[in-house]
Amino acid sequence: MTAFALPMASNDGGFVPPTISDTHLPDIFPWMAEYGTGFGKQMVMIILSVILIVWFFKAAIRHPKLVPGRVQFFAEGFYSFARNTVGRDIMGEKNFRPWVPLLFSVFLFVLLNNIFGAIPFLQLPSFSHAGSAYAIALIIYFTWIGVGVQKHGIRYFKLAVVPTGVPGWILPLLIPLEIISNFIVRPLTHSLRLMATMLAGHMIVVLAGSGAQYLIMEQDNILLNATGVAVIAGSVAMYALELLIMVLQAFVFTLLTAIYIQGSLEADAH
Amino acid sequence: MITAEVILAAGEGANPLIPNWWEILVTAVSFAVLLIVVKKFIAPAFEKSYTDRVEAIEGGIEKAEEAQAEANALLEQYKAQLMDARTEANGIREAARSEGANILADLKAKAAEESARITAQAQVQIEAERVAAVNSLRNEVGTLATSLAGKIVGEALDDDARSNRVVERFLTDLENQANAGATK
Numbered sequence: 540m541t542a543f544a545l546p547m548a549s550n551d552g553g554f555v556p557p558t559i560s561d562t563h564l565p566d567i568f569p570w571m572a573e574y575g576t577g578f579g580k581q582m583v584m585i586i587l588s589v590i591l592i593v594w595f596f597k598a599a600i601r602h603p604k605l606v607p608g609r610v611q612f613f614a615e616g617f618y619s620f621a622r623n624t625v626g627r628d629i630m631g632e633k634n635f636r637p638w639v640p641l642l643f644s645v646f647l648f649v650l651l652n653n654i655f656g657a658i659p660f661l662q663l664p665s666f667s668h669a670g671s672a673y674a675i676a677l678i679i680y681f682t683w684i685g686v687g688v689q690k691h692g693i694r695y696f697k698l699a700v701v702p703t704g705v706p707g708w709i710l711p712l713l714i715p716l717e718i719i720s721n722f723i724v725r726p727l728t729h730s731l732r733l734m735a736t737m738l739a740g741h742m743i744v745v746l747a748g749s750g751a752q753y754l755i756m757e758q759d760n761i762l763l764n765a766t767g768v769a770v771i772a773g774s775v776a777m778y779a780l781e782l783l784i785m786v787l788q789a790f791v792f793t794l795l796t797a798i799y800i801q802g803s804l805e806a807d808a809h
Numbered sequence: 810m811i812t813a814e815v816i817l818a819a820g821e822g823a824n825p826l827i828p829n830w831w832e833i834l835v836t837a838v839s840f841a842v843l844l845i846v847v848k849k850f851i852a853p854a855f856e857k858s859y860t861d862r863v864e865a866i867e868g869g870i871e872k873a874e875e876a877q878a879e880a881n882a883l884l885e886q887y888k889a890q891l892m893d894a895r896t897e898a899n900g901i902r903e904a905a906r907s908e909g910a911n912i913l914a915d916l917k918a919k920a921a922e923e924s925a926r927i928t929a930q931a932q933v934q935i936e937a938e939r940v941a942a943v944n945s946l947r948n949e950v951g952t953l954a955t956s957l958a959g960k961i962v963g964e965a966l967d968d969d970a971r972s973n974r975v976v977e978r979f980l981t982d983l984e985n986q987a988n989a990g991a992t993k
Contacts, residue, residue, distance in 0.1 A: 558823075577831070579832075675836060
């Protein structure tokens, strides 16, 4: 789509492609302050997501029925997905129970904030802003390290970085690699995977919007106007793809959370 | 065809990797709140609904199994009772049949005895009557014949010895005839 919309525009010289800064709207409090200095739209949406999740799930389970109604069935679908598909299948029957609330919260929190990017007017996946992705990934990072230390004591760090069953002479090479991969790269990939996919999706929406607007509103050539309509049509397909990625990334993020915690619980098993 | 200019333009502005600290704070606090609420209220409610359902289903199955077992026990009981009743009925029927046979045999024996008794009695009576008849006949016939013969031959028969001989011969003949008739 970019190859479709941009060349003519940039040849024309009038089109200014959107940048990351364009996705940073002015803050709400203080009103219209520069982005990053106050309370902004993204933070409103984060708080809104918590309110929506709590409201919906409390309402859905307020009067639980043995044979669930439509709303309860829908809510239980999310819960049993976090509980059984992610929790029990990854962490095992023995360990998963105490972690169900965390997995459920992570899944719903990420999912709803991603979906915000597909809702008109909200139209901003909260995790396309690196700060939120860092925050939640850090919480999980400290969680699984804490679990490991609580379960295995200080020996956990040895278990986590010294692989068993390898010849001794290769350890000087493996131990730094394990430290880097487990304790440095892991939280970075965990957060950036989410942030990058959401940001890319968001940028495509912004780009399609501004490109179509430029082609239709600011060009006199009827053919160029027509390509603007084509850009909008193409963006519908991108929208569907984005929706898929939003759900998928929420699932991947939760799955990795479960895998990391499971790895700490069973650090002595492998 | 995306020119360097466009890419550079996209690269300008904010670095997407540098976080807004306020967003980190808001996200962390919001998530903590969400986690606490889920842990305190939402997850237990869902777990309770889940276990309730499991219990209801398993309880239902258990109840059904109990009812099934009960029904089976009752069926066995009824079958046993039916068998008992059948055996008893057979016994009663057998007893009735043998009793009937006994009664029949008794009656037959009694009837035979009775008939034999009646026959014997009749024969005795007949014999007695016959003897009486013979005796009376003997007297009457002798007198009648004597008087008849006296009327026919007059005084010729006054000689007792001769007349007695004649009567005796006559009676012997008569007896022989009667005996021949009885044996016939």
